[in-house]
Amino acid sequence: MTLRLFNTLTKTKDEFVPIDPRNVRTYVCGPTVYDFAHIGNARPSIVFDLLFRLLRHEFGDAHVTYVRNITDVDDKINARAAERGVSIRELTEETAQIYAEDIGALGCLPPTVTPRATEHIAEMVTIIGQLIAAGHAYVADGHVLFDVSSKPDYGKLSRRSLDEMIAGARVDVAPYKKGAMDFVLWKPSEAKVPGWESPWGRGRPGWHIECSAMAGKYLGETFDIHGGGIDLLFPHHENEIAQSEGAHHNHPLAKVWMHNGFLQLQGEKMSKSAGNFFTIRELLADWPGEVLRFNMLRSHYRQPIDFTFEGLRESWKTLERWYEITEPLADPAPDADFFAALRDDLNTPAAIASLHQAEPSALAGGLGFLGFSNVQMKISTKTKVDEIAIADAIEARKAARAAKNFAESDRIRDELLVRGIVLKDGPEGTTWEIKK
Ligand code: AMP
Numbered sequence: 001m002t003l004r005l006f007n008t009l010t011k012t013k014d015e016f017v018p019i020d021p022r023n024v025r026t027y028v029c030g031p032t033v034y035d036f037a038h039i040g041n042a043r044p045s046i047v048f049d050l051l052f053r054l055l056r057h058e059f060g061d062a063h064v065t066y067v068r069n070i071t072d073v074d075d076k077i078n079a080r081a082a083e084r085g086v087s088i089r090e091l092t093e094e095t096a097q098i099y100a101e102d103i104g105a106l107g108c109l110p111p112t113v114t115p116r117a118t119e120h121i122a123e124m125v126t127i128i129g130q131l132i133a134a135g136h137a138y139v140a141d142g143h144v145l146f147d148v149s150s151k152p153d154y155g156k157l158s159r160r161s162l163d164e165m166i167a168g169a170r171v172d173v174a175p176y177k178k179g180a181m182d183f184v185l186w187k188p189s190e191a192k193v194p195g196w197e198s199p200w201g202r203g204r205p206g207w208h209i210e211c212s213a214m215a216g217k218y219l220g221e222t223f224d225i226h227g228g229g230i231d232l233l234f235p236h237h238e239n240e241i242a243q244s245e246g247a248h249h250n251h252p253l254a255k256v257w258m259h260n261g262f263l264q265l266q267g268e269k270m271s272k273s274a275g276n277f278f279t280i281r282e283l284l285a286d287w288p289g290e291v292l293r294f295n296m297l298r299s300h301y302r303q304p305i306d307f308t309f310e311g312l313r314e315s316w317k318t319l320e321r322w323y324e325i326t327e328p329l330a331d332p333a334p335d336a337d338f339f340a341a342l343r344d345d346l347n348t349p350a351a352i353a354s355l356h357q358a359e360p361s362a363l364a365g366g367l368g369f370l371g372f373s374n375v376q377m378k379i380s381t382k383t384k385v386d387e388i389a390i391a392d393a394i395e396a397r398k399a400a401r402a403a404k405n406f407a408e409s410d411r412i413r414d415e416l417l418v419r420g421i422v423l424k425d426g427p428e429g430t431t432w433e434i435k436k
């Protein structure tokens, strides 16, 4: 059976033929580590974890290399470290550790390599030098910029013309730029900001160059699959292509580009900047990681997901029912329908539908393949709604409000919200309902 994957570059679902079946190479853009990741950030981690599992199944565990980077140099990181009064290193170490624990609890396997941007500055300096030498980049006012006009096929991934890009993007206007879409490869750092010596003075890399440098180092000039969320398509992935191809005689960066859709809250993309998010960590306090994972996999990875607590409760019920049927079983093995669905562009809704019809051993095999262990759920004794605890929390919130401690009363309200409980304040006092 062939594996077919939707390729954003061709906009078609194509048969996947690895460049070298003894080493199938995948790169996925990882987190910028300055704060807790939200459940939207968990989507690419879970989707590409499943792809990693499927590729290992198809080509052998030893024949797949999965690289997911950590962005530990970024202006948001600098700002947050200053705000909290901790060193940048402390902040990035702590956040990277939390991220690893969080997505581990969501059943994601560690990638083969997890490179950090700050440990690959030398590789970035090399590739920037190659781009200057090849006429794709120029130095201006202490910055190095990529000259978009030097690459006539710029825009081929997102299929936009330069005019559309300029109209649609938030273009940073800077006097030293030759073209509006030219983007930063290297920028100067003042004394207080992290910086490294380079041929262009003390500075730090732009965001896009780190992925080109790390992908090149661990996977070579051209590799099989590049993944990330759909928001990275433009400009991040477009710029990665321009940089890597510009430095490598136009050899393609990746054969297949895969993008997951957004996880949304009431129709809006979940995001830190919009403030409409739940962190993985706060959800894990009330929901088993397996429920969060299953809830994600019930939707096809390219479709948007509307995140609801109702969805989490349904996911929990289904898993609980299945775990009761499947234990204990020797030799669980998924059936042909299950694999046919996954090989059709990771069609997890169809794979899960096939489990509803499956024999117990095929069900157990399918669940195991998708990353469900059945252990965590069994030891979880949490009930879905604990009315006494809610009543206690409402009383505590009332006391906090009476004492004008609004920070505490808001905290209690938010804590309940994470558990799917919405408080309603009315003339009769505070009532609660289950969030839809
Ligand atoms: P960031 O740390 O914002 O660069 O995001 C890390 C990863 O999470 C990237 O692959 C993003 O595309 C992805 N991502 C961020 N927000 C969402 C969302 N609401 N739904 C799905 N993926 C997301």
Ligand code: ZN
Residues within 6 Å of the ligand: 028, 029, 030, 211, 236, 240
């Ligand atoms: Zn990237």
